[in-house]
Amino acid sequence: MPSILEVREVKKKFNGLMVLKGVTMSVEAGKIVGLIGPNGAGKTTLFNVISGFVRPDSGSVVFSGREIVGLAPEEISRLGVRRTFQLLKLWEKLTVEQNILVSALSVYQGESARREVRTTLLEFGLAGKASLYPTQLSQGERRLVELARAVVAKPVLLLLDEPLAGLSEGEAESVFEAIRRLHVRGSTMLIVEHRVKVLMRNVDRVVVMDQGVVIAQGNPADVVADPKVIEVYLGGTPP
Amino acid sequence: MKWYTLFPALTLFALPMFPFFDIYSSTLDLALLFGVLTASWDVLAGFTNYFNLGQAFMFGLGAYTSALLSVDWGATIPETMAASTLVSAIMGLLIGIPSLRIKGPYFSIFTLSLPLLFEQLTFIFPNQLGGERGIFGVHKLSHSLIGSYYATLVFALASLLVLYVIGASGTGLILKALGEDEDAVRANGLNPTTYKIFGFVISSVFAGLSGSVYANVFGFVEPMLFSYSVSLSVVVMGVLGGLGTIAGPFYAAFLVELLPPALGVGQTEATIIMTIVVMILLIRNPSRLHRIIRTEKVKVEAHPTKR
Numbered sequence: 001m002p003s004i005l006e007v008r009e010v011k012k013k014f015n016g017l018m019v020l021k022g023v024t025m026s027v028e029a030g031k032i033v034g035l036i037g038p039n040g041a042g043k044t045t046l047f048n049v050i051s052g053f054v055r056p057d058s059g060s061v062v063f064s065g066r067e068i069v070g071l072a073p074e075e076i077s078r079l080g081v082r083r084t085f086q087l088l089k090l091w092e093k094l095t096v097e098q099n100i101l102v103s104a105l106s107v108y109q110g111e112s113a114r115r116e117v118r119t120t121l122l123e124f125g126l127a128g129k130a131s132l133y134p135t136q137l138s139q140g141e142r143r144l145v146e147l148a149r150a151v152v153a154k155p156v157l158l159l160l161d162e163p164l165a166g167l168s169e170g171e172a173e174s175v176f177e178a179i180r181r182l183h184v185r186g187s188t189m190l191i192v193e194h195r196v197k198v199l200m201r202n203v204d205r206v207v208v209m210d211q212g213v214v215i216a217q218g219n220p221a222d223v224v225a226d227p228k229v230i231e232v233y234l235g236g237t238p239p
Numbered sequence: 240m241k242w243y244t245l246f247p248a249l250t251l252f253a254l255p256m257f258p259f260f261d262i263y264s265s266t267l268d269l270a271l272l273f274g275v276l277t278a279s280w281d282v283l284a285g286f287t288n289y290f291n292l293g294q295a296f297m298f299g300l301g302a303y304t305s306a307l308l309s310v311d312w313g314a315t316i317p318e319t320m321a322a323s324t325l326v327s328a329i330m331g332l333l334i335g336i337p338s339l340r341i342k343g344p345y346f347s348i349f350t351l352s353l354p355l356l357f358e359q360l361t362f363i364f365p366n367q368l369g370g371e372r373g374i375f376g377v378h379k380l381s382h383s384l385i386g387s388y389y390a391t392l393v394f395a396l397a398s399l400l401v402l403y404v405i406g407a408s409g410t411g412l413i414l415k416a417l418g419e420d421e422d423a424v425r426a427n428g429l430n431p432t433t434y435k436i437f438g439f440v441i442s443s444v445f446a447g448l449s450g451s452v453y454a455n456v457f458g459f460v461e462p463m464l465f466s467y468s469v470s471l472s473v474v475v476m477g478v479l480g481g482l483g484t485i486a487g488p489f490y491a492a493f494l495v496e497l498l499p500p501a502l503g504v505g506q507t508e509a510t511i512i513m514t515i516v517v518m519i520l521l522i523r524n525p526s527r528l529h530r531i532i533r534t535e536k537v538k539v540e541a542h543p544t545k546r
Binding site (some may be wrong): 051053072073074077078082083085089090091092093094098099101102103105106107110113149150153 | 409412413415416419420422423424425426427428429430431483
């Protein structure tokens with residue numbers, strides 16, 4: 001399968017600290033790739049580089065055959081990369097429907113945009129919550145809204161940054177169910193998640209980062225047994 | 240924003256029936272124009288939180304454009320209004336493009352200085368711009384009080400409707416979204432700068448048109464139109480009326496302009512009363528001040544020590 005995303009030797013320094021020390025990894029079309037690693041590994045920085053919010057000091061990011069380093073976040077987004085954030089970035093003064101509509105307007109116009117929003121609301125089980133504001137929703141529902149907002153524009157690649165953060169087991173299951181449905185539809189995803197066991201059950205490949213480099217990548221079973229991963233995670237106990 | 244908030248404006252058609260009309264018609268005309276000036280300011284400030292602290296600049300620019308074309312060139316009122324629209328739109332682009340690309344208080348600081356600059360120009364070039372005395376003899380919309388009032392009212396209501404429709408549209412939603420979180424807007428495929436500039440140009444056009452109508456209602460223009468008190472009044476009335484509602488700032492500006500004659504006080508006393516009210520509002524809700532001066536630093540989610 002061709003790679004939809006290729007990250008090659010990406011390096012980034014912040015205030016004298018090397019956060020990314022030459023990251024190389026790829027995501028194949030139609031696959032879910034999990035990105036795991038301890039705190040400070042550089043996972044969100046890598047997301048920010050891919051989505052254009054941070055410019056790397058060197059290296060390249062190729063999306064659908066096109067170099068995207070140097071493009072603005074909104075340009076990368078319009079090319080087909082949509083992301084969610086670890087700290088939810090919903091527009092609190094807009095209703096659920098309006099949150100999704102703003103994203104839809106980047107791709108569709110007028111009634112087409114509203115039609116796509118209605119379809120997406122139904123798909124995510126949010127139709128009954130359309131006129132509510134994010135502050136009136138549970139944390140799980142808020143995560144679903146952010147996911148729906150990213151999905152309405154039918155992106156080629158979804159970057160999900162800790163989509164289960166702060167959720168109860170039940171809420172996490174609902175959100176991951178939505179993610180699984182997207183995968184069945186053929187969506188390509190790169191997911192950062194600290195709930196490693198949930199992630200391992202649901203991804204096609206895993207990339208493990210530590211201190212700014214990729215230390216292992218492959219199918220979940222192989223990665224879990226990798227001694228370097230075991231050493232980094234929990235001091236010798238497999239993740 | 241609710242569409243029925245526009246309805247009370249329709250009652251203004253009945254005002255000429257009241258006995259006080261002849262005495263206060265000029266005040267009513269001014270109140271309507273300040274209503275449009277403040278509502279147009281709200282399109283940018285109330286939605287995006289980019290506070291233009293020099294709305295008087297576009298107001299004065301529109302007024303002087305109309306006055307100069309009318310007096311020096313004999314242009315008709317439609318021609319002067321069209322010219323004011325064009326000049327305001329161009330200035331909106333020239334100012335907005337460099338200043339709205341950066342987050343932070345820079346836009347507010349920049350707009351604060353503009354009215355002062357142009358006010359000084361009127362003194363530096365007194366032969367061309369009238370100096371302290373201003374420019375008289377501008378073509379008037381009507382020579383009757385009722386005619387002037389209804390012409391101004393039609394302009395005001397049409398402007399209010401257009402501004403409301405923009406605010407309630409998809410573009411208005413996007414402006415509101417970027418007022419909360421520009422990064423989320425960018426992550427969802429939209430360029431915040433494009434929309435901010437659009438909002439500022441719309442705000443400028445209607446501010447300039449208000450100035451043009453002012454010139455054509457009162458028949459003269461003067462440097463006072465660029466004064467800080469005009470800009471400050473717009474901000475105060477906008478905050479009082481409810482940011483991001485269009486109709487709220489319109490009604491607040493209209494009512495506050497009528498305050499001095501209604502209370503039987505002078506303009507200075509009215510300004511003091513209004514300022515005290517705003518200070519109380521700010522003390523009770525400091526986030527309003529926070530929004531005005533935009534001191535919030537951009538949150539950088541990826542911090543090297545965290546991830």
